[in-house]
Amino acid sequence: MKAEDLVSISKIVEIIKEKRSFLVTSHIYPDGDAIGSVVGLSKAITLLGKKSYPYISDRIPEQFLKLPGATEIKNRWEGTEIDVAFVLDASNLERIGDVYKVLPSIVINIDHHPDNTYFGNINLVIPTSSSTSEVVFNLVNNLVTDREVATALYYGLISDTGGFMYNNTTNETFEAAAKMIEAGVSAGEVAMELFYSIPYELMCIYIDILKNIKIDKVSRLAWGLIPLEIMEDKIFQNNTSTLLDMILRISEVDTIVLIKEHKDKFRASLRSKNADVGSIARLLGGGGHRGAAAFDLPKSDDIIIETIEKIKNLLGGRT
Amino acid sequence: MKAEDLVSISKIVEIIKEKRSFLVTSHIYPDGDAIGSVVGLSKAITLLGKKSYPYISDRIPEQFLKLPGATEIKNRWEGTEIDVAFVLDASNLERIGDVYKVLPSIVINIDHHPDNTYFGNINLVIPTSSSTSEVVFNLVNNLVTDREVATALYYGLISDTGGFMYNNTTNETFEAAAKMIEAGVSAGEVAMELFYSIPYELMCIYIDILKNIKIDKVSRLAWGLIPLEIMEDKIFQNNTSTLLDMILRISEVDTIVLIKEHKDKFRASLRSKNADVGSIARLLGGGGHRGAAAFDLPKSDDIIIETIEKIKNLLGGRT
Numbered sequence: 001m002k003a004e005d006l007v008s009i010s011k012i013v014e015i016i017k018e019k020r021s022f023l024v025t026s027h028i029y030p031d032g033d034a035i036g037s038v039v040g041l042s043k044a045i046t047l048l049g050k051k052s053y054p055y056i057s058d059r060i061p062e063q064f065l066k067l068p069g070a071t072e073i074k075n076r077w078e079g080t081e082i083d084v085a086f087v088l089d090a091s092n093l094e095r096i097g098d099v100y101k102v103l104p105s106i107v108i109n110i111d112h113h114p115d116n117t118y119f120g121n122i123n124l125v126i127p128t129s130s131s132t133s134e135v136v137f138n139l140v141n142n143l144v145t146d147r148e149v150a151t152a153l154y155y156g157l158i159s160d161t162g163g164f165m166y167n168n169t170t171n172e173t174f175e176a177a178a179k180m181i182e183a184g185v186s187a188g189e190v191a192m193e194l195f196y197s198i199p200y201e202l203m204c205i206y207i208d209i210l211k212n213i214k215i216d217k218v219s220r221l222a223w224g225l226i227p228l229e230i231m232e233d234k235i236f237q238n239n240t241s242t243l244l245d246m247i248l249r250i251s252e253v254d255t256i257v258l259i260k261e262h263k264d265k266f267r268a269s270l271r272s273k274n275a276d277v278g279s280i281a282r283l284l285g286g287g288g289h290r291g292a293a294a295f296d297l298p299k300s301d302d303i304i305i306e307t308i309e310k311i312k313n314l315l316g317g318r319t
Numbered sequence: 320m321k322a323e324d325l326v327s328i329s330k331i332v333e334i335i336k337e338k339r340s341f342l343v344t345s346h347i348y349p350d351g352d353a354i355g356s357v358v359g360l361s362k363a364i365t366l367l368g369k370k371s372y373p374y375i376s377d378r379i380p381e382q383f384l385k386l387p388g389a390t391e392i393k394n395r396w397e398g399t400e401i402d403v404a405f406v407l408d409a410s411n412l413e414r415i416g417d418v419y420k421v422l423p424s425i426v427i428n429i430d431h432h433p434d435n436t437y438f439g440n441i442n443l444v445i446p447t448s449s450s451t452s453e454v455v456f457n458l459v460n461n462l463v464t465d466r467e468v469a470t471a472l473y474y475g476l477i478s479d480t481g482g483f484m485y486n487n488t489t490n491e492t493f494e495a496a497a498k499m500i501e502a503g504v505s506a507g508e509v510a511m512e513l514f515y516s517i518p519y520e521l522m523c524i525y526i527d528i529l530k531n532i533k534i535d536k537v538s539r540l541a542w543g544l545i546p547l548e549i550m551e552d553k554i555f556q557n558n559t560s561t562l563l564d565m566i567l568r569i570s571e572v573d574t575i576v577l578i579k580e581h582k583d584k585f586r587a588s589l590r591s592k593n594a595d596v597g598s599i600a601r602l603l604g605g606g607g608h609r610g611a612a613a614f615d616l617p618k619s620d621d622i623i624i625e626t627i628e629k630i631k632n633l634l635g636g637r638t
Binding site for chain 2: 158162163164165166167168169170171172173174175177178179181182186187188189191192195196197198199200203204207210211215242246248249250251252253273
């Protein structure tokens with residue numbers, strides 16, 4: 001860890017000790033890292049005898065509600081008095097939704113996205129970390145050792161590394177994981193909850209989508225469409241991380257675009273083993289990481305084919 | 320690590336230093352841990368300036384041949400003079416096939432199976448280790464730091480832990496993984512080779528099998544049959560670990576039995592999230608771990624239904 005990060009950590013520890021009430025929030029469309037880091041940090045603050053308000057301005061997807069503590073995340077503001085806000089896993093303040101309006105004067109920005117805008121009064125941004133949960137663990141591990149805190153952060157860690165399979169997995173990721181296990185985490189149990197609990201009905205939907213994907217062997221791009229009726233299926237619930245992962249397991253596929261039909265737009269989710277889909281998404285008006293990104297499209301008949309052609313070309317010049 | 324294990328390690332280190340030529344072998348039906356540990360130990364011995372003969376009395380499945388060094392494993396004996404044999408990942412000597420006949424007088428047994436019979440002159444058997452590769456890493460890490468050695472052992476480690484998702488994953492597993500990354504392993508690259516390179520044609524075969532599995536909701540048992548024509552398909556090549564893993568991801572499924580049709584027999588592969596399929600397999604004439612096991616069945620019309628009923632009953636009383 002860099003000297004400046006250690007300075008930020010000690011400043012943050014001071015503020016936690018000094019102040020009384022803390023908002024802990026993250027980005028809309030929350031993923032496992034957003035939810036794990038919010039639950040973990042919030043629980044740690046509570047264990048230190050302080051008031052914590054975990055809050056995300058969006059619905060928590062069903063699959064993440066099994067994480068102990070995830071159901072305590074609020075998404076309706078109750079006018080609570082707050083001394084300090086922790087904003088986790090968000091590159092910029094536009095990503096956090098409505099909670100933006102109630103931020104107090106002290107904002108602590110903890111993240112691992114390389115495009116973070118350093119919007120906080122204190123910024124602990126470590127782009128070499130696998131996940132925000134890994135950064136939060138390195139912060140709270142100085143203050144408190146607790147199984148529930150470590151479990152939430154382990155959840156975020158394996159969520160953002162695809163179970164230690166993505167390129168963002170480093171020796172420091174494994175060292176953090178080892179300490180989390182020592183704090184009482186069951187690696188098997190968390191993995192079972194996160195990766196091994198897909199309802200059979202949902203697996204059948206995945207199989208149907210998987211059977212209909214198109215693969216372009218030149219650009220190594222796979223793409224598929226998820227029509228509105230599947231998107232609105234209660235079982236499906238926009239739960240595509242496992243589906244994306246299954247498609248990436250195909251050797252002919254390097255990059256995948258899943259185009260999800262919403263009522264008012266298409267939303268394209270990108271994943272890639274090698275290409276920088278973050279910069280592709282930014283060119284197309286969206287954003288994200290190197291390996292996982294997304295952008296929106298207006299609903300029209302030709303736009304999907306046009307967009308797939310654009311991405312093929314971008315991949316051609318890029319990989 | 321126990322004191323007796325440390326004593327065994329120092330004895331083994333002495334023997335490696337004293338002797339000149341080493342056979343390194345493992346069990347038939349080799350899996351990622353068998354192959355990773357053989358390649359890793361063999362390479363380490365070579366780097367120490369000694370002669371090493373990696374040998375497995377069986378075909379190496381295609382999927383494992385991408386591991387650098389795996390193609391050097393012999394399966395035809397050339398009458399080589401050997402001082403010492405390392406037998407890796409094998410509970411007993413019946414498991415190693417024909418190479419049994421040419422073992423020298425010094426046999427070193429390195430394993431993590433709890434039912435190991437301690438058949439060696441020196442036995443380094445650590446049932447709490449995730450994998451034989453983890454045990455071998457703790458041995459060779461004292462002697463040599465090398466990217467290829469660490470990569471082979473990392474390959475075995477993630478193979479036997481299902482990518483750190485099974486219950487055998489401990490803080491020591493993660494500590495070993497951290498050191499392997501420090502030795503130059505790319506976690507992302509190894510995972511891509513092992514888990515993300517399924518030919519699309521094979522994925523389609525998996526999808527067909529997956530669509531036809533039966534699930535018994537009471538015993539939480541899923542079962543499926545792989546007919547001879549698929550078993551003999553060049554793409555399929557008895558490559559079922561990913562398929563088994565995909566089925567285990569279903570929330571209604573705790574245990575899976577895949578019955579593979581061979582020319583002369585059925586072979587049943589079992590995996591489970593919670594049940595001890597090792598003891599079920601032993602009751603049915605086979606063997607294995609708690610989470611992964613197998614047994615053979617004679618070919619007859621009724622035997623599959625009979626066997627599935629037996630397993631349902633055993634699961635009923637067991638989980």
